[in-house]
Structures are given as C-alpha cells and as structure tokens.
Amino acid sequence: MRILKIQTLRGPNYWSIQHHKLIIMRLDLEKLADISSNEIPGFYDGLLKTLPTLERHFCSPGYHGGFLVRVREGTMMGHIIEHIALELQSLAGMELGFGRTRETSTPGVYQVVFEYSNEEAGRYAGRAAVRLCQSIIDRGRYPQAELEQDVQDLQDFWREASLGPSTEAIIKEAEKRSIPWICLGTRFLIQLGYGIHQKRIQATMSDQTSILGVELACDKESTKRILADSGVPVPRGTVVNFFDELEDAIELVGSYPIVIKPLDGNHGRGITTDIRTWEEAEAAYDRARQISRSLIVERYYVGRDHRVLVIDGKFVAVAERVPAHVVGDGKSTIMELLEKTNQDPKRGDGHDNVLTKIELDHTSYKLIERQGYKDNSILPEGQVCYLRATANLSTGGIAIDRTDEIHPENVWLAQRIVKIIGLDIAGIDIVTTDIGRPLREVDGVVVEVNAAPGFRMHVAPSKGVSRNVAGAVLDMLFPRDKPFRVPIISITGTNGKTTTTRLLAHIFKHTNKVVGYTTTDGTYIGNYLVEAGDNTGPQSAQLILQDPTIEVAVLETARGGILRSGLAFAFANVGIILNVAADHLGLGDIDTIDQLAHLKSIVAESIFPDGYAVLNADDHRVAIMAEKTKANIAYFTMNSDSKLVRDHIQTGGVAAVYENGFVSILKGDWTHRIERVDNIPLTMGGKAPFMIANTLAASLAAFLQNVTIEEIRAGLKTFRASVSQTPGRMNLFNLGDYHALVDYAHNPAGYEALGAFVRNWTTGNRIGVIGGPGDRRDDNFIALGKLSAQIFDRVVIKEDDDNRGRPRGTASELIVQGICKVNPDCSYEVILDETQAINRALDAAPKGSLVVILPESVNRAIELIKVRGIVKEEILQH
Ligand code: ATP
Ligand code: ATP
Ligand code: MG
Ligand code: MG
Incomplete structure (x- = not known):
C-alpha cells in the first residue's frame, strides 16, 4: 500500500455539503487491490485484537458491530483504513463518524475520505491507519506501544490546536446563531462575521475592549484606588x-x-x-x-471567593470559587484522596478540561498543617481539607454557580464597578461571607477586576446551573437585527466565470458598495488589485471575507479550489451556475461530465434556503440542479420560449431572459426590460451570444440582491470587453486594414461560443490562431480541430510554451486530425511557437479580415498586436 496524496478539505466539498472537515487520502493498494480482508489469514483477529472498539462502527449493515461483520466477510482495504482512521481519532477523544471510500479510474487506486476535527491529527490518523493495517497484514498484529503512541500524538495535536474553553464557548454559541467565524493567522485571534460587519475576539477580550480599561484592571493598586474613591469596598x-x-x-x-x-x-x-x-x-x-x-x-478578609461576570454593562453570572480540596471518607489519607480526586476524567492539565488536576505547592503543606493535619493523615468522613490557598480553577479549584443568589445591591455594585474601570467584559473578584447580602453589611470586599475573565467556571461549574455567558458576548457584539454577514455571490461554470464575476462586481459598484471579488486574474477590492494570480480558490475567497472594508463578496469559484479544499463558506446568498461542459476531464479524479456537474453543483447546494440559485435553463446539467438545492431558483435563458422558464414564471418564479433584443428580468406578470443588447458593449452589439448569457446571469444575480434596474443598466452600459476590464475576454483591436481579437476560449464549449460570434464576421476572412492546454485529453484536441474547421477560413495551429507534460507536437497533430475530419481542404499551418504563429497570422491578414487569437499568454498576444500600431481597441456596436 502506498499513500499517493493527502488533501485536507475545509468547506462544502465533492464528498459532502455538511461535513466540511475531511481528509482525502489517495491510496494505491498495490498488491492488495484484488484481495479482500477475508482472504488475508489472521487479519480479522489481528484487527479485532488491536482495536476492539471498532465494534462501535455500524457501517452499511446499520447495527452495532456491523463494520466488523464486513471485515470478516470480506471488504476492501481502503474501506478498512477509513474506519481505522476514524477510530484512532475517537480513541484520542475526537468523536467523528463520516467516511467514504471510492475507487478511482486508475485500477487499484482508491480515495479514502474521513472526517477530522484537527487537521494535523486527521492527516496523522490517515498515515497511522495505513501503518497499522500493513502491520496486521504482515505480522498479524500492531504493537500495543505503537498504538498508544499514536493515540498520544493525536491527543497532542488536538491539545496544541485547542483554542481554550472560553473561546470554544463563544465559537459554539456563534455557530448556533449561524455567525461564521474564521481563525485569523495569529493564534487565538478569531473573526466573527464577515467583511465590514465582522468583530474580533481574543479569548474573552473583544475588539471593543478598551485598552485603558485593561491596563487599569491589570494594575491592582490603581484599580483599588479608583474604586475606593468611588465608595466601593476594597481591602x-x-x-x-x-x-x-x-x-x-x-x-x-x-x-x-x-x-x-x-x-x-x-x-x-x-x-x-x-x-x-x-x-x-x-x-x-x-x-x-x-x-x-x-x-x-x-x-486578609475572611470569606468565600466569588467571581462576578459583567458583560456589556449587565450582570451575567456569579460563581463561587472553592480552592482545591479533598473531602474525607474516614479511611484514606489526604494524599490518597488527592490521587482519587485527580482521577476524575473531568480534570485535565491547564485549561484544557472542565477542571484542572490539583497539584500541591510549597504553601499546600503549611496549609494542611494549619488545618491540623499532615499529608498522610486519615481525613475523617465528611471533613474538608483545603490544599491550595487561592481558589483559581487553574490550581485545581472548583466552581459553584451562585447566579440566582446574588443580592440586587451587589448586582448594582458590580455593574457600576465595570463602568468605573471601563471594560466591556469583566470579572470582578469579591471576597464575602455571603453574596446574597450587600457587601457593606458583611464586610465583603472587591479584591480585583479582571479583564479577559475565563468563562470556564460559568459555562461548566462543578455544581449549579451552567450559564450561557457566551450568548451575552454575542448579544453585545451583534445586537439583534444587526448584520454579521456580507452578501456572498459565488459563480461557477465551465466558461464565463471571470467575465460574469467582473461584470457583476462592476454592477455592484454602482450601488456605492465596496465590492471584494476574486477571479482567475487576481483578487480585487473596489477598484484596486490586491493580489494578482489565479485566485479562484478558498484562500482568496477568505481574503475577501476577512477584509474589514468589503460590503459585498463576488467570488469566482473554480473547480480546482473546490476539489483541493472545498468552499471557503458554508452558504452563499446567490450561487450562479453558468454551464457545464467538458473541460479538465481526467484531472483530480473527475473523469466524466456528470462528475464535473456534481462538482459544480456544490455551489448550488451551498446557498441559504432563502437565497437564490441562478441556473442556466438552457443547459440541462445545470437546470436539473434545481432539484438538489434548497435555495430558491432563478433561471436565465437565451430562449424566450423556454418552457421550463415560462412554467417557472407562471408559478411566481423569477428569471432573466433575452427577448426581442433586450436583456430582461421576468417576475410574475412583470417584464423589466433592462437594456437593449446593442447598448451593452460586452455583448459586442449582440453578436456574441455567450456574452449575452453571462450578462443575463449577472443582471439576475444583482436583481436578486435588490440592485435597482437603473443601477444594473448603468453597469451593463459601462462595462466593456476591454483589455483593462476583461483582459483576454473578447478584446477586439482595429488594426486599420483588419481586426484582431484576443480571447481566452480554451475548451470545445468555449470555442463553440466564440464561433457564434466569429461567424457573424462578414467583412472578410476569418483566421484562427489556436491551441489548448496540454493536460487535456486527446479527444479534446480533436474536437478543437473540428470546431476550428467549421469556424475559420484559415487556421494557424500553435502549442503552449508550457505543454503540461504532453510531448511537443502531439497536441497540434490531434488538432490537425480534427480539422481534416471535418474539412480536408481547410487551409491550415502548424507553427508550434506561439509568438511566431501570431506574427505569421497577423502578417498575412488580408483586408477586412478578422484574426482570432486564442493565446496561452494574453499579455504577450496583446503586446504583439500593439506594436503593430492599433488604430483603436474597439467594442463592436450594432
Ligand atoms: P485571578 O487571576 O484568579 O483573578 P489573581 O492572581 O489576579 O487571581 P487575586 O484575584 O488578587 O489574584 O487574588 C486571588 C484570590 O486570593 C482571590 O480571588 C481571593 O480568593 C484571595 N484573596 C486575594 N486578596 C485577598 C484579600 N485581601 N483577602 C482575602 N482573600 C484574598
Ligand atoms: P477559466 O476557467 O479560465 O477561469 P472562466 O470560466 O473564468 O474561465 P472567462 O475567463 O470568463 O471564463 O471566459 C473565458 C472564455 O470562455 C471567453 O473568452 C469565451 O471565449 C468563453 N466564454 C465566456 N463565457 C462563455 C459562456 N457563457 N459560454 C461559453 N463560453 C464562454
Ligand atoms: Mg483574581
Ligand atoms: Mg476564470
């Protein structure tokens, strides 16, 4: 067995919309490919002996022990490894259940998918599962010591990444309220919400916590002085x-x-x-x-120790903290009792668990003595012996909730104290004999005020009611009706993503909102480029969602990123699926167009139920995604007679339709005519049908986000397929005698779309300079050849500088085959070097002709054209 690749998913993905945290292990079973578990002598027994807890796995039989039955009766090794990886994590305290194992098109190679709660632990569990399995196959067993080490290592990963109990409590509450959160690069700094509406916390400090308040609270003497001056009782x-x-x-x-x-x-x-x-x-x-x-x-004031929590000026909870202690049973010594107490599974190290293990320090022995005992004294039944002088949970103390017992005057006092210190989240330490009576009556004192108070004692008190203190933090950060998200519009499809993303971002700019958008060319905020590059994956999306200035996120969402690590968000407000056509097949274990459609449908499935899936009604594979999504549906179509769309509108639906030369939105009985395509430069005077389709999709998405018709119109009229606004997408140059068009079409569907425009060129010859990325399948190139023969009068075939692993000359050969199949008389020429091919075509362009260049490098192609002295970069008008 050999692990070929391990991938870590972090969002909705090909395998699951709900389970975001998945490890995918691409595993070559090698010799084990054709052997099932029952054919390996001693395997079942060895596995059962090593991991008896696998009994808990139901698996497909659906009952306790079901998985082990599968192992005994015979199942594939990949499937077993999936279960082991999950079980190892469970043994380390990470309870997980989701897993899948699938064959790939490469014989013997499987994809083993399983959940994780900590990334590193997940990857480790995958590797350990393979090791464990291999050992049982080879030797019939896996050494106990190694298993224990694995579990230990997994726990360590988990603990190191743990955010701490207070942060966990806030995150859990945020999730309950559907408030998204992101762990920012710096440890423990957490973003809640998106974009301009985000808030940050670090443990129990918020981005509203005053630095003056924190500094004052940290200086106990100044705190006491200012409180004393305000009449608050202090020591x-x-x-x-x-x-x-x-x-x-x-x-x-x-x-x-x-x-x-x-x-x-x-x-x-x-x-x-x-x-x-x-x-x-x-x-x-x-x-x-x-x-x-x-x-x-x-x-020193005699009394019990209380922690009063005040958030946003309001009293939230109070816990009595009892110092670490043991209670006698009349038989055991103090040391024995201590040991027993520390065995409580609720006690961990530091702040990891609900309670902390008790450790004795130098003061402990004196304290024991003062209470009349020694460490080896047998403590009488029911007697309490304190082991630490202070009541901190981190030294083994326990907490008892007293929220319902506090006296109203003490509530008033606590709320006043945090105002005096100036903190939004504060814990006040009070020593008093009875929190149910006013401090001044019982000589109680405020010993200090804490910024960033721990929540553990309130969320998980040893006795009494658990208090939702995290809820109070979120109520403060996100008061009711205050937004915490920005609208997310996610755009996918085989062709037209970048164009549609840019157009939509451009439309949104007319609403005076700050738009963050990601495309194949780069990540942008407003009018500025943040980062150049192919930024269509979750990292770039996260950059946008993390940005504190953005008000709308428009995200090109390409297959590569979804496959690699899933979506960056759980839900979009609008998901646009433009089309599904053969491209990239054979890459990343996506071999068929239906698999590709499934991959793209992830965008449709990850939309809020009250959001919209904008679907291309003219593309069957896209239209049927309506069945999968829980969101509302909105269609766009080039065919104003589309039955699907007509029916949809009649039942109250909304759609964008190209009708009578207009881009229109249809809703109920209303037709909102947005603009005539002649006035929409991107459509090249209506001559580029695929651009009309992109325009429909973008207009519809904007409409669904309550952008007005006027704003959409203004956007459509001012967006051009120019080098600056859409480099490489239908950039048309007037070179005096002839024209040149630079476009990025790079798959058969793209060529076909482009062809629809080129065929409309009637003033002269149509010349194509064509080629495609080397990592596509052979039949892709043949199809390109066939289409070119149909579209162009003359074809110059070139190859990319980067052939992506394909031997030089083979792609062009396949294209030639395609051309000859359709039109053996077609005039063509093979010039592998792109620069030479482009120059050749331009040199030989007759008057009135159109040279269509489909380059590997858009910038280089544009430079080659520019040096010839372009008359103007133009947008075709009617
Ligand atoms: P924490 O971080 O847990 O709040 P700390 O190190 O800031 O602790 P204090 O809160 O000042 O320290 O004191 C710790 C505990 O010691 C108090 O909660 C209280 O139980 C006890 N204590 C402190 N000062 C007095 C005092 N003057 N009289 C009686 N007990 C006191
Ligand atoms: P990529 O996968 O490279 O990111 P993309 O989906 O972002 O591509 P665009 O960059 O917008 O697509 O367009 C690339 C080319 O695809 C265009 O230049 C055009 O030739 C073609 N194209 C654009 N829109 C469509 C469409 N709706 N249908 C078919 N082809 C299209
Ligand atoms: Mg204190
Ligand atoms: Mg793109």
Whole structure:
C-alpha cells in the first residue's frame, strides 16, 4: 500500500455539503487491490485484537458491530483504513463518524475520505491507519506501544490546536446563531462575521475592549484606588517596592492576618493569603517578588471567593470559587484522596478540561498543617481539607454557580464597578461571607477586576446551573437585527466565470458598495488589485471575507479550489451556475461530465434556503440542479420560449431572459426590460451570444440582491470587453486594414461560443490562431480541430510554451486530425511557437479580415498586436 496524496478539505466539498472537515487520502493498494480482508489469514483477529472498539462502527449493515461483520466477510482495504482512521481519532477523544471510500479510474487506486476535527491529527490518523493495517497484514498484529503512541500524538495535536474553553464557548454559541467565524493567522485571534460587519475576539477580550480599561484592571493598586474613591469596598492595603518597607506596610493595614501579592499578577501566581506571622510574611514577600517588582500588602478578609461576570454593562453570572480540596471518607489519607480526586476524567492539565488536576505547592503543606493535619493523615468522613490557598480553577479549584443568589445591591455594585474601570467584559473578584447580602453589611470586599475573565467556571461549574455567558458576548457584539454577514455571490461554470464575476462586481459598484471579488486574474477590492494570480480558490475567497472594508463578496469559484479544499463558506446568498461542459476531464479524479456537474453543483447546494440559485435553463446539467438545492431558483435563458422558464414564471418564479433584443428580468406578470443588447458593449452589439448569457446571469444575480434596474443598466452600459476590464475576454483591436481579437476560449464549449460570434464576421476572412492546454485529453484536441474547421477560413495551429507534460507536437497533430475530419481542404499551418504563429497570422491578414487569437499568454498576444500600431481597441456596436 502506498499513500499517493493527502488533501485536507475545509468547506462544502465533492464528498459532502455538511461535513466540511475531511481528509482525502489517495491510496494505491498495490498488491492488495484484488484481495479482500477475508482472504488475508489472521487479519480479522489481528484487527479485532488491536482495536476492539471498532465494534462501535455500524457501517452499511446499520447495527452495532456491523463494520466488523464486513471485515470478516470480506471488504476492501481502503474501506478498512477509513474506519481505522476514524477510530484512532475517537480513541484520542475526537468523536467523528463520516467516511467514504471510492475507487478511482486508475485500477487499484482508491480515495479514502474521513472526517477530522484537527487537521494535523486527521492527516496523522490517515498515515497511522495505513501503518497499522500493513502491520496486521504482515505480522498479524500492531504493537500495543505503537498504538498508544499514536493515540498520544493525536491527543497532542488536538491539545496544541485547542483554542481554550472560553473561546470554544463563544465559537459554539456563534455557530448556533449561524455567525461564521474564521481563525485569523495569529493564534487565538478569531473573526466573527464577515467583511465590514465582522468583530474580533481574543479569548474573552473583544475588539471593543478598551485598552485603558485593561491596563487599569491589570494594575491592582490603581484599580483599588479608583474604586475606593468611588465608595466601593476594597481591602485596606498599600504597595511596597523594598523589603525595608514591609514592616511598616503590615502595620499600616492593621496587622495580621494579611495578604501579599504581586501588583500585576494573575491566576493566583505569587499570592499568599492569611499570613499570620513575620516569618510567613518574609516568605510570602520572596514568592511575590518572583512575579513582580512591586507588591501589594493588604488586610486578609475572611470569606468565600466569588467571581462576578459583567458583560456589556449587565450582570451575567456569579460563581463561587472553592480552592482545591479533598473531602474525607474516614479511611484514606489526604494524599490518597488527592490521587482519587485527580482521577476524575473531568480534570485535565491547564485549561484544557472542565477542571484542572490539583497539584500541591510549597504553601499546600503549611496549609494542611494549619488545618491540623499532615499529608498522610486519615481525613475523617465528611471533613474538608483545603490544599491550595487561592481558589483559581487553574490550581485545581472548583466552581459553584451562585447566579440566582446574588443580592440586587451587589448586582448594582458590580455593574457600576465595570463602568468605573471601563471594560466591556469583566470579572470582578469579591471576597464575602455571603453574596446574597450587600457587601457593606458583611464586610465583603472587591479584591480585583479582571479583564479577559475565563468563562470556564460559568459555562461548566462543578455544581449549579451552567450559564450561557457566551450568548451575552454575542448579544453585545451583534445586537439583534444587526448584520454579521456580507452578501456572498459565488459563480461557477465551465466558461464565463471571470467575465460574469467582473461584470457583476462592476454592477455592484454602482450601488456605492465596496465590492471584494476574486477571479482567475487576481483578487480585487473596489477598484484596486490586491493580489494578482489565479485566485479562484478558498484562500482568496477568505481574503475577501476577512477584509474589514468589503460590503459585498463576488467570488469566482473554480473547480480546482473546490476539489483541493472545498468552499471557503458554508452558504452563499446567490450561487450562479453558468454551464457545464467538458473541460479538465481526467484531472483530480473527475473523469466524466456528470462528475464535473456534481462538482459544480456544490455551489448550488451551498446557498441559504432563502437565497437564490441562478441556473442556466438552457443547459440541462445545470437546470436539473434545481432539484438538489434548497435555495430558491432563478433561471436565465437565451430562449424566450423556454418552457421550463415560462412554467417557472407562471408559478411566481423569477428569471432573466433575452427577448426581442433586450436583456430582461421576468417576475410574475412583470417584464423589466433592462437594456437593449446593442447598448451593452460586452455583448459586442449582440453578436456574441455567450456574452449575452453571462450578462443575463449577472443582471439576475444583482436583481436578486435588490440592485435597482437603473443601477444594473448603468453597469451593463459601462462595462466593456476591454483589455483593462476583461483582459483576454473578447478584446477586439482595429488594426486599420483588419481586426484582431484576443480571447481566452480554451475548451470545445468555449470555442463553440466564440464561433457564434466569429461567424457573424462578414467583412472578410476569418483566421484562427489556436491551441489548448496540454493536460487535456486527446479527444479534446480533436474536437478543437473540428470546431476550428467549421469556424475559420484559415487556421494557424500553435502549442503552449508550457505543454503540461504532453510531448511537443502531439497536441497540434490531434488538432490537425480534427480539422481534416471535418474539412480536408481547410487551409491550415502548424507553427508550434506561439509568438511566431501570431506574427505569421497577423502578417498575412488580408483586408477586412478578422484574426482570432486564442493565446496561452494574453499579455504577450496583446503586446504583439500593439506594436503593430492599433488604430483603436474597439467594442463592436450594432
Ligand atoms: P485571578 O487571576 O484568579 O483573578 P489573581 O492572581 O489576579 O487571581 P487575586 O484575584 O488578587 O489574584 O487574588 C486571588 C484570590 O486570593 C482571590 O480571588 C481571593 O480568593 C484571595 N484573596 C486575594 N486578596 C485577598 C484579600 N485581601 N483577602 C482575602 N482573600 C484574598
Ligand atoms: P477559466 O476557467 O479560465 O477561469 P472562466 O470560466 O473564468 O474561465 P472567462 O475567463 O470568463 O471564463 O471566459 C473565458 C472564455 O470562455 C471567453 O473568452 C469565451 O471565449 C468563453 N466564454 C465566456 N463565457 C462563455 C459562456 N457563457 N459560454 C461559453 N463560453 C464562454
Ligand atoms: Mg483574581
Ligand atoms: Mg476564470
């Protein structure tokens, strides 16, 4: 067995619209291709022994143990690897279920598809599954130690990528509200929403959190001072910078018991509470000094520790934090109890889990002693022994929800405190004997205010009700009725994507919105190029959606990107499917036109139910996508008699139709005539039917996004197939005696479309300079030849500089074959070098003729024309 390729999908994809996170492993089974699992001696037993938990997999039989039955009765190795990859991830704590395995057209090569929750873990699981399987085949077993290592490694990947419990809580809540989120390049910075409506969070700080508020909260002394000045009860205390000052400070706060803590610490680090002697004070001083230069010395207040969470000025929750402790059973020692407590699966390391494992530190032993025990004392039943002095969850404490018990005056006080400090999300630490009574009645104090408070204790308290505090954050960031998305219009099809994308972006500019768009030529925002290149995949789409200035996203969505990693978004508002024609077949395991149609239908299926699928009614493979999508349907057609479209309109549907020389939108009884094609330069005076089709699609999409007819019209009238607006798409140059046309058609459907225009050229000869990308199939080139013979009076055949692996001269030979099949008398010439071929055709162009150039490099072709002194770049008018 050999892994040929591993791909990672991150959005709606060829395999699933719902399951976005998939690994695709292209696997060559080699010798195992014709062997099924029951023919391998000892395989079933070996697998069962290694991974008995595979019992849980239902698989196609649909019952517990179903998959193992398949293995026993005989199934393909690819299928087994899919299940193992899922199971390994489950063992590491990532519960996943989706998988598929399919044969490719290459014998023995399979595509094994399975879900992941962490990318690296997913890829690792795939490789480990192959290793595990191979080992059982070769040796009948997989060493236990290796399996344990695999699971450990998978857990490590998962943990390293984990965003932390507070962020997870916010993301989960965002998903519940259909608010999209993106993990930005920098770790832990999360974007919520798209484009201009986006907000950002980092843990529990938002992009609205005031830096002044954060700095004030981090300085505990200043916080206390400003609160004290506002009449809020705070511990009596002072700051010391030198050891010499300690004694006076203790006196100043009213003597023992005292607390010493770093001025700007957190997570309870360096704090000693309940200090009762000078020796303890000295030791506490040293500990705090390790964290901070300046120290706080303050009175120790007896009471329980509470964390009050205030978001957007409103009290949200309060948790009592109880320091790490054990409860006696009358039999076990304190150490034994500690061990037992730490075995709780809810306890993890650091902030990974609901609770953290308890670790003893130097203060712990003193604390135990102070309570009258030693670490090996047997703790009487029901007795509590505290093991840590501070109540932080990160040192093993637990949390109890007290939200329903807080006194209204304390709520009022908490809300006032965050206003005074100036934070949008804050956690107030209060020490009081009873949170149900006003602080001033029970001598309770506010010990500090935290920016970026952890949510773990409120979301998953050890006791009491779990509070949806993340909901409060989202209510603040995205108040009801405030948008969090920008409209996404996704455009796919075999031909015309770039043109339609550009035209639609151009129309949207007439609404004065900032449009972000991606095309084969580059990524644009407004009128500016952000990045040149073939940007039709999810990364470029994400660049647009991430941009804080864009108000509309128009995304050319090509097959390559969908295949490679899926769509960049779960739902578009409008999805346009222009056409499906044979192109790129044989690449990326897409071998048939139906598979290609399925690939393009992903765009149709990834539209909001209240959005629109804009479908080409004249292309059967596109029109039937109406059955697949849950979105509303809108058709466009060149045929004003189309029955499909007529019926659609009669049942209340909307469509764009080319009728009586007009681009029109039909809705119910109304016909909105947008513009006569003669006035739409892109259609070359109506002579380029495929451009009319693109115009219909773009106009319809704009209409469905509530762009007015006037704005659409203005857009159509000012968009030209010029070198600047659509380089390489129907750029026509007047060279005085003759014309040259540069176009990017590169597959039979494109040639056919172009042919419809060229045939309309009646003033002279039609000369073609043609060729195609080398990675296409043989029959593609023959078809190009046949079409050329029908369209042109004379043909110059050339090849690309980059033959994409095809031996030089073979593509042109196939084209010649095609030409001769249709018209053996056709005048043709083979000049492999593109520059020479173009020059040759231009040199020999007779008066009144049209030289149609289908170049590999558009820029080079245009340069070759320009040096001849073009009279003008022109758009055909009627
Ligand atoms: P965290 O990051 O968890 O909020 P921290 O390092 O910022 O902790 P503080 O909040 O100042 O430290 O103190 C930690 C805990 O120590 C408090 O929650 C409280 O239980 C206790 N504590 C601090 N100061 C006093 C005090 N003056 N009297 C009584 N207990 C105190
Ligand atoms: P690519 O796959 O290279 O990104 P694309 O789908 O973006 O192509 P365009 O760049 O807009 O397509 O157009 C490329 C060529 O395809 C055009 O120059 C034209 O010859 C042809 N074409 C454009 N629109 C259509 C259409 N609706 N139907 C058929 N052919 C078309
Ligand atoms: Mg604190
Ligand atoms: Mg394109």
